[in-house]
Amino acid sequence: MVVEKNILVSEIILKKNILENKLSIINANPNVFVENRKTELGDWINILPDRITKKGNISMKQYLSNLKKSIELDEDAFVELEKNKLIVAISKLDLEVLESQQR
Numbered sequence: 001m002v003v004e005k006n007i008l009v010s011e012i013i014l015k016k017n018i019l020e021n022k023l024s025i026i027n028a029n030p031n032v033f034v035e036n037r038k039t040e041l042g043d044w045i046n047i048l049p050d051r052i053t054k055k056g057n058i059s060m061k062q063y064l065s066n067l068k069k070s071i072e073l074d075e076d077a078f079v080e081l082e083k084n085k086l087i088v089a090i091s092k093l094d095l096e097v098l099e100s101q102q103r
Helices: 002-028 030-047 060-073 075-102
Strands: none
Touching: 002 030, 002 075, 030 060, 030 075, 060 075
16 A cells, blocks of 8 residues: 555655746746747647538637737747746646555
């Protein structure tokens, strides 16, 4: 039981370290982060086929294109949103570590 608990805590800490690394990358150079994300989206947009969808629905290609446009319109808001997502995820992992240690 103790070994399983230690493995679980180790996995949570590893996930937390990955998220903290992503956050530090964004903080170090947000412009590079934004450009990399736009490039990644552009690559996927170019790969995905044009698909006919039901009325009112959009294709994944259109969704990614809209996302890329929204990032281009307000890069600072995108950076803040991504940072906030990571901070929330890190906080949840911290809570998981505390809960698992109390068991």
